[in-house]
Amino acid sequence: ESAKEVEIVLKNSGIKFRTYSTLGLRDDADFLFWFAAKTVEEIQSAIAKLYTTVFGKYIIPSRTYLSCTRPSIYVEKGKPLGFVSDAEMKKHVIVYPFTKTREWYLLPKEERQSIMDEHIEVSKKYPQIILNTTYSFGIHDEDFMLAFEVDEIRDFQDLIMDLRETRVSRYVKNDIPMIVCVKKDIVPLIGSMG
Numbered sequence: 001e002s003a004k005e006v007e008i009v010l011k012n013s014g015i016k017f018r019t020y021s022t023l024g025l026r027d028d029a030d031f032l033f034w035f036a037a038k039t040v041e042e043i044q045s046a047i048a049k050l051y052t053t054v055f056g057k058y059i060i061p062s063r064t065y066l067s068c069t070r071p072s073i074y075v076e077k078g079k080p081l082g083f084v085s086d087a088e089m090k091k092h093v094i095v096y097p098f099t100k101t102r103e104w105y106l107l108p109k110e111e112r113q114s115i116m117d118e119h120i121e122v123s124k125k126y127p128q129i130i131l132n133t134t135y136s137f138g139i140h141d142e143d144f145m146l147a148f149e150v151d152e153i154r155d156f157q158d159l160i161m162d163l164r165e166t167r168v169s170r171y172v173k174n175d176i177p178m179i180v181c182v183k184k185d186i187v188p189l190i191g192s193m194g
Helices: 002-011 040-051 102-106 109-123 153-163 167-171 186-191
Strands: 016-021 031-036 092-100 130-135 144-150 172-174 179-183
Touching: 002 040, 002 186, 016 186, 031 040, 031 092, 092 153, 109 153, 109 167, 144 153, 167 172
Parallel strands: none
Antiparallel strands: 016 031, 016 179, 092 144, 092 172, 092 179, 130 144
């Protein structure tokens, strides 16, 4: 079975991966694969092997994003990213590229810290949401990739509505597309596509 073949390839790849369905939620993709590895070569190797499977021959990527983990300059000691720390998966992940304006980076560090402190305080009202912030500076088109893990979509929506009212929102250049994904193991995911 092709689904089992893909599962074996990904599990034997040595990289971390999560699989999600976007079926019926987007017009440009039916699934999202989220990979984490020490090097881009490891990810390329896993994807190359994935393409050799029966299922892989039908994959036409609609979007690909590249980013790296690193400590935030605005949080003294951040908690590890949910995915990287092997935290249990939530029912959904909402993923999107994020870019701030050039004006943001020209502000004094103290002012940026003050603005981000407000942003962080608002986010603390939603402890049920796991935020994965990764950095794309210089290696992809955006500044960051954000992945919010949630069990209830409405919680994420409430958070975003609250964050729109913070000062940092003045400095958002781009925060689309929003890609809403539903957790689905690889075998049933592939099975759901016929």
